[in-house]
Each structure stands twice: as C-alpha cells, then as structure tokens.
Amino acid sequence: MLKLAFTVVIGLVGAALLHLVIILALPHFTGLDAYTRVTAKGDPQRFYILGEKPDETGLADSDPYVQAAVCPFDIGDLPVRLQARGAVPFWSLVIYDSSSNEVFSMNDRTSAGGALDVLVASPVQLTTLRKALPEALEQSILVEMPRAEGYAVVRALAPRKSLEDAAHAFLAGASCEEFSSP
Amino acid sequence: MKIAANLFRVPLYVALALLIAFGGGIMATLYALNASSGFGAIRLGAWEAFPRAQTADADPYAKSHRARAGQLLLGTAEGLRFTATQDDSGQPLSTACRYEITGQTPPARLWTLYVTDRNGNAIEPRPGLPVGLNSWVVARHPDSSFTIAIGRGAEPGNWLPLPDGEQPVALALTLFDTPTAGSSGLIDLSMPGLRRVGCGRA
Helix, strand or coil: CHHHHHHHHHHHHHHHHHHHHHHHHHHHHCCCCHHHHHHCCCCCCCCEECCCCCCCCCCCCCCCCEEEEEEEEECCCCCEEEEECCCCCEEEEEEEECCCCEEEEEEHHHCCCCCEEEEEECHHHHHHHHHCCCHHHCCCEEEECCCCEEEEEEEEECCCHHHHHHHHHHHHCCEEEECCCC | CHHHHHHHHHHHHHHHHHHHHHHHHHHHHHHHHHHCCCCCCEEECCEEECCCCCCCCCCHHHHHHHHHHCCCCCCCCCEEEEEECECCCCCECECCEEEEEEECCCCCCEEEEEEECCCCCECCCCCCCCCCEECCCCCECCCCCEEEEEECCCCCCEEEECCCCCCECEEEEEEECCHHHHCCCCCCCCCCEEEEEEECCC
C-alpha cells in the first residue's frame, strides 16, 4: 500500500514538472503563434489587410467596426518606416517582436498631426541616425527595437458604414518600407 | 516466489508513475490553457479583460495561451477588450436567452460591442441585421447611460441580435484609447451590468 502511495506521489510530482516544462516551452514551438501566422502572409515589408473571417493563415480582425492590416518586417539590414495618412475617426498602431511581446503602441491622438509616421530601428541604427537626423525623419517617431524581427498591426475604426471606405483607404495607403538615409 | 512477484510489481509501479506523470501533466496543461488566458485578469461584474496579456510581463500561462491562440492582441495605447461569457448571476450566455446591458462604460474614446463564439470569432447575424453596436450609434438616456437589449427577437431601442440555434456565446466589448488599459487598479471602474431577462418564450 505504501509503495502504491509512493508511486502516485512520484507520478504527481512528475506531472507537475511536465506541466511546468510544457507551459514554459510551449511559446517557442506551437507554430500557431501570431508571428508565424503573420510571416505566412507573404513577403515582409508590406501591409496585408485582414478580412473579417480567418483566412488560410488563421488571422482575422473579428471586430465588425475595425479594419486591420499587418506587416511582417525585419530590421536586420535597414530600419523600417511605417507611414499612413487619412481621415478616420480612430487609428492605432502596435509593434510586436517575434515573440509577440508589445514593443510600442500608439493611436492617432499620440501622433504628430494625426498622421502615422514611425521609424523602427535597432539600437545601433538609431544611434547612427540620431548623429545626423535626416530631414525626412524630423516628424517621425523613432522606435527602438531590441530584436530584428517583428510585425506591426495598424487598425482603423469605422463606427458607421459610410466611414468604411475611409478606413479601407487608410490601410490600403499604409506603407511599411525599408528606410535608407540619403 | 517473492522475488518473482517483485519482478513484476516494480515495472508496474514505474509504469503507473509514468502514466500519472504524462497523463496528468498533459491533461493539466491542456485544461489550464483552455480554461483561461492566464493570470492578471481584471474582472468587473460579468466582464473580464487581460490588460497585460500582450506584454513581455505576461505570466507564462498567458504567453502559452497567446502562442496557441495566435490572435493579434490590442496594444496598451490601442485599447482593451472585455469579454463576457456569463451574465451577472454567473449563468453562461446562451442564444436561447434574452439579456439586457445597462449602465456606462469606463472612459474611452470609442467602444464596440459584438457577439462572438467561445473562441472569440465574431458570429455574423442573419443578413440585414445589425452586426454590433458602438458608442457612435448607441441611443443613450439623458444621463448618457444606455440600455441594450440582446436576444434573437427584435426589440425597440438598442438591439443586438443573437444568432439562431442554441449555442453558447460570448460578448466582446472593446474600449479604444482608454486609461483602463494602463490601469493600476486605482481608478474606480464600472462596467455596464449584464442581466438575463428570460429564456425561451418566457
């Protein structure tokens, strides 16, 4: 009897250990995480507008009043500049690293003049840029990204049907391009 | 004779220990990941939100959950999504019942409300019916609070249609650009009440 109880205790300790190992290791190999799905969209450095229904990558923007676009990027060689402008009641941007940890987020109220203009760069690239800030970047928000790979999500709100075209145009005009200083 | 019995018993105990370890460990993990999006939830009445789920400070359960769900979460400056899977009395939300939302949202520039399944995917109503409600279109009382009727049958005033058939549903109330997202719990927040009016034809 004692042996059986001992066996069960050992089993439970093993279960607890295994539980911890799975929980801690799972984020690294699910293959279902948001970064994997975003990169499955296609080439990096361009925005992909998401539909209401999940597509083959499983990404969707489920909110009927929100339109969203994602851009996978890699700043290993050059910084990436995100830009968009247009009249929408609300837009927001969030930048995630490849582990889907939030690096930076903002909305239209926290932007300069209501336009989206963000430069994502590595600490080294930013130091070089700040020495002689190009004129084009004077209004830009400079975001330091510790890791090279990540993705950006831009959302635009259309609380009324009549504003859906504006929200779509805002996202369709959004750019996510490598920035090389002249 | 005793040696022979032990010879069979020891591998049996080892097998049992391994079975409990692997079976229990995997079941407990699956249960934990399906049951909740991690710790750090703020619960206001029937509503639940995870303001830190998308950050590096999220707990390991939240990180595992989001790596499996693969959703594009809202950033801190974007907003905060509250979901309700049960009403104020703790009964799970079902399409067979009628509900009423009354009150105010915490301060936010905009909010949207729509019906989802239990995985967070929006459920589209029959064509022609409203897909949801938001702070621009909702009709308000003179004190700017609002009442929203939720159910399968159309109702006057603010009405959010539930899909046909009997299935468990959830409600998603997203606050955009809200101080709630960065809340340290010091602000007194109040979410609208979610009351069950009745079920079936009653």
